[in-house]
Amino acid sequence: GQQLNQSPQSMFIQEGEDVSMNCTSSSIFNTWLWYKQDPGEGPVLLIALYKAGELTSNGRLTAQFGITRKDSFLNISASIPSDVGIYFCAGQGGTSYGKLTFGQGTILTVHP
Amino acid sequence: ETGVTQTPRHLVMGMTNKKSLKCEQHLGHNAMYWYKQSAKKPLELMFVYSLEERVENNSVPSRFSPECPNSSHLFLHLHTLQPEDSALYLCASSQDHGAGGGGTQYFGPGTRLLVL
Numbered sequence: 128g129q130q131l132n133q134s135p136q137s138m139f140i141q142e143g144e145d146v147s148m149n150c151t152s153s154s155i156f157n158t159w160l161w162y163k164q165d166p167g168e169g170p171v172l173l174i175a176l177y178k179a180g181e182l183t184s185n186g187r188l189t190a191q192f193g194i195t196r197k198d199s200f201l202n203i204s205a206s207i208p209s210d211v212g213i214y215f216c217a218g219q220g221g222t223s224y225g226k227l228t229f230g231q232g233t234i235l236t237v238h239p
Numbered sequence: 240e241t242g243v244t245q246t247p248r249h250l251v252m253g254m255t256n257k258k259s260l261k262c263e264q265h266l267g268h269n270a271m272y273w274y275k276q277s278a279k280k281p282l283e284l285m286f287v288y289s290l291e292e293r294v295e296n297n298s299v300p301s302r303f304s305p306e307c308p309n310s311s312h313l314f315l316h317l318h319t320l321q322p323e324d325s326a327l328y329l330c331a332s333s334q335d336h337g338a339g340g341g342g343t344q345y346f347g348p349g350t351r352l353l354v355l
Contacts, residue, residue, distance in 0.1 A: 168349065227284070
């Protein structure tokens, strides 16, 4: 089946630093999504990418849909303490319903 | 209420109990999903309902039984669970576009389940 490799698994950074994480897949996806999950809550959608090569920003977040359609990255600039959480990438294939394949998650810790 | 809601938020049950998890979406979507999230594992898709029909059952044991009475409500009935079933159970919804593909999924807050 489809698998996503997300890296790094965890990051410990200082407030103000930039962060980068990525996902790679053995299969092509039509859509890439990035979610953030806070403790005890469900994942919240951050950015959705629908087209190969697309670069999309949402405030301090920027994500790109790889040209090969097998990878995506998420950058967070000038991190702040509330950026702490688990970040998941998810790929959506060609099924008529929105079946997602999730990465393992990146745990982000930001030290003030 | 807005978005996707789930009740209860926390549940402790014995292995012989029967309980149900409830999900409700207020987004006008036509597809709903159950996921299981265990520690240090990716989210695992359990069931998908599109237009109130089950379109995917991802090899889930029969002690989990989903029900989708209408496009806004989704239940997960639990019976004789095992301790390894303890996890966060997440519901999501999206707007299916048929041949045009699935829409973006929006998640509820989850039910934290502990099986003793």
